[in-house]
Every structure is written in C-alpha cells, then in structure tokens.
Amino acid sequence: MLTEKVAVVTGGNRGIGKAIALAFAKQGAKVVINCSAEKSLETANKVVDEIASFGGEAFAVVADVSSFSEAKNLIDASIKKFGKIDILVNNAGITKDGLLLRMSEEDFDDVINVNLKGAFNCIRHAVRPMMKFGGSIINMTSVSGLSGNAGQVNYSSAKAGLVGMTKATAREFAKKKIRVNAIAPGFIETDMTHGLNDEVKNEIAKTIPLKRMGSVEEVANVALFLASDLSSYITGETIRVDGGMIM
Numbered sequence: 001m002l003t004e005k006v007a008v009v010t011g012g013n014r015g016i017g018k019a020i021a022l023a024f025a026k027q028g029a030k031v032v033i034n035c036s037a038e039k040s041l042e043t044a045n046k047v048v049d050e051i052a053s054f055g056g057e058a059f060a061v062v063a064d065v066s067s068f069s070e071a072k073n074l075i076d077a078s079i080k081k082f083g084k085i086d087i088l089v090n091n092a093g094i095t096k097d098g099l100l101l102r103m104s105e106e107d108f109d110d111v112i113n114v115n116l117k118g119a120f121n122c123i124r125h126a127v128r129p130m131m132k133f134g135g136s137i138i139n140m141t142s143v144s145g146l147s148g149n150a151g152q153v154n155y156s157s158a159k160a161g162l163v164g165m166t167k168a169t170a171r172e173f174a175k176k177k178i179r180v181n182a183i184a185p186g187f188i189e190t191d192m193t194h195g196l197n198d199e200v201k202n203e204i205a206k207t208i209p210l211k212r213m214g215s216v217e218e219v220a221n222v223a224l225f226l227a228s229d230l231s232s233y234i235t236g237e238t239i240r241v242d243g244g245m246i247m
Helices: 015-026 038-053 068-082 105-130 153-176 198-206 216-227
Strands: 006-009 030-035 057-062 087-090 135-140 178-185 238-241
Touching (some): 006 068, 015 030, 015 038, 015 057, 015 087, 030 068, 068 105, 087 105, 105 135, 105 153, 135 153, 135 216, 153 178, 178 216
Parallel strands (some): 006 030, 006 087, 030 057, 135 178, 178 238
C-alpha cells in the first residue's frame, strides 16, 4: 500500500506515533522515527529495530519540533537518508493540564509550541520538497480540540488550532497534490491510560457509545488510510476516532 513511500512520524517512539510508524512500515514505507530528546533515543531505536525485524527500513532522528531550526534538521536528515518525503505525520505532543486560573504562562506556551507550532514548523520545511511528487500530511488533533475540555485550555487551544491549520494548508497545497487531513482520537489505551485503575476506566467507558477505549492500532489504521491512495479524494478533513464520544 505504501511501497517506496517515505514517511516522517514525529513523536514516533511511543504510543500512537509508534503504532503509526509500525503500520506504515508493514505496508512498505521507509519510516523516519522522530523523538524530542536524546533520552528518548533508546525507545526510538527500539522501534527502528522492530521495523527491521520484519524486513522494513527506518532510522531515528532526535529533534525538538517546537524549534524551527530543529524541525528543519529533521526534514533535512530525512531527505538526506531517503531522498524524499511522501508522508508527514505531525504526532508529537505534550500535555500540561490545569485549570485556567492556576495555569502558568509557561505551561500554556509549552503546549502551544509543541502541539501547534511544532506542526507548523514541520509542514513549513516539508512542503517544498513534497511539491515535486505530492503527498499526504496528517495532523494528530484530539476530541479536546473539537469539544473543549475543562483543565485543558492550552491543549484544547492547540488541538483546535490544528484543525484550522489542516483546513488552511489543505487549501493552499491542493494544487500541488499535497493532501492535508487530521485525526482526532478520543480515549485511547496508551502508556498514560495504563496507570488508571479499572474503576476510572469503567467510568470513562460509560461516556463512550461503544463502551470501551480505543487502541493505538485503531488510530494507526486511519492514518494508514489517509496516507495511502485509498483516500486520494479526501483533503481538509478531520476524522474522529473516538467510539462515537462526541458525535
């Protein structure tokens, strides 16, 4: 499905990003696994090794995408290694939750810089080389950006901004055959949710029509669809993967 395609996945060393990287590699893509710091390189290289174990090709790049120059280094390294970029997944993200009256300016800025500006930085540097062949950009937003969430003014703002960025860039680059879409996950089983006890998980499940949390693989399947030619007439769209939570 993605044979000979080159994909860059930010935050690809764990969680949803890792699942997307593995799904792409299993479909023939060469994958760049981005992590934000040297301390995360070990986990990124484990993903590279896992991809190699089934015959795929990948390598890891340390870059803090909230930095304009480091995002450029990520894209430059990807092109130097594989010669092109066909797919960009802006998955890198952080949370620093808190009620607005207690939220520091630093906590607001940090979340905006990674989740929103980080996506801008990567798109800004990736689109020019992508123009030659066209491609697919996938922004990982959240249901928090669609409905809002108390205690997440910074995160909801950043993720809502990604929806607008998706639509604006989709319009700008459609003529260059670059499609831009977003995925809005709901409650997904990740390392963060593994720490929740069963009672909390059951209460969460009650708010979801499908009565369960989603898996990272279910999100990755949607990313695979958006990255492939199966979605060749879809751009500017945000697809919820939330079990019907905010329909």
